[in-house]
Amino acid sequence: MEKSYESIKNYIYGKNAILETITKNPKRINKIFFSQGINFDNKLKKINELAQKNSIIIQFTNLNKFNRLLESEGKKINFQGVVASVSPVEYVDFEEFLNTKTNKFRKIVILDGVEDPHNFGAIARTLAAASFDAIIIPKHRSCPINSTVEKTSCGAINHISVIKTNSLPSIVDTLKKNDWWIIAADGQSKDNYFDISYKDMNFAIILGAEGEGVSKTLLNKADFKIKIPSNFESLNVSAACAVIVYESIRQIHQM
């Protein structure tokens, strides 16, 4: 599949995030920086071993210099002894994704205005856990895929295809023309998320930003609008995502 590249932020940190990336996608890693004088635990040993196996340059250094590069905004980052310089995230082309032949139904999530990296990372982690096929985000009003996303997602961002688009409405139109079903989260809906069936179909779940929700244009295009019943406020968007995604998994498991 052809990839388009975009330069965003070129460092990741944390043992789990780096171990995940070097295992799954070693070509993304340009160089690994270990903290000077660090004791290698099992995870760091594994990273070191895989770096050598994949001919990745290793350097021992004072990691504090990465605080500035990672734009930590004065917050002290716990690097866990290791930082990696990486190639920017690889985005998947939508048309190619759509036209990939598969013999199973596919499931994706569309994020309409979710800009918080913690939420984005948590959502990527849930989608990887649930074997969803892709996540679609708009070029504007979306979260940059940076080291916070990479760490919060525990590296899950490498396990799922990310598609970036100039126009969510036209993506949704194309999906519909190709027999995908569009499900939008909408607090005003009469139907609960468990009132609809997710079985035997390709579907996309659209989630909006907290407070604003999914935009009217996309709501109007949706085949189903669903809510999560609540006696307080709406759920946090990553919690809402987990609830809806796993309801689809439950239904498919219990077929």
Next chain:
Amino acid sequence: MEKSYESIKNYIYGKNAILETITKNPKRINKIFFSQGINFDNKLKKINELAQKNSIIIQFTNLNKFNRLLESEGKKINFQGVVASVSPVEYVDFEEFLNTKTNKFRKIVILDGVEDPHNFGAIARTLAAASFDAIIIPKHRSCPINSTVEKTSCGAINHISVIKTNSLPSIVDTLKKNDWWIIAADGQSKDNYFDISYKDMNFAIILGAEGEGVSKTLLNKADFKIKIPSNFESLNVSAACAVIVYESIRQIHQM
């Protein structure tokens, strides 16, 4: 119900968190600080109005001084123009909770070692949304209920009874003696979270810290052990909580 008090952190900030607290529980608020020269939007006007109605002292000041008090560790807090000095959270006594007469089944969550305030706040928000009755945390290895929790939970922490205990195992024993069912999240379990029934019973869901999971002692006491199926790592604990809690809600709704 008698409350026991514990002094932890005495300020909350953010328009939503303060509006929620002053609406639901105005007695907790001792004083409100607005940023000097701020323009009052609708939420700030409402806070001001409720403060006057409840005879709460108001002061205009430079909010930066709260950075130190809130132990922001160098991170610049976005106060959104308002800080409130509050009484410490009120904890509910376990025996009184247990002996409260109700004509419905009750649902609680027990957190075994969840120390991250963002996760704790997100969990409180989910439990308030799902009308769970209480959350039980241990005195040690738990998250202090501070302003991060209050803000992350969107004030939900005021909507749910929090019970703090010296001994989770003895709490679980007491629940079992009182005909409660104990459900523990366990990645090694054969049963999925949707394979068991949550209907027609009082139940407690035990969630453990990420990585470590629920302690062996508690796992051995559980009536059911359940997992969330995943093709990646386990879910984040607040996402896992949302998935399991809402499966119980779905089952009860769809009775």
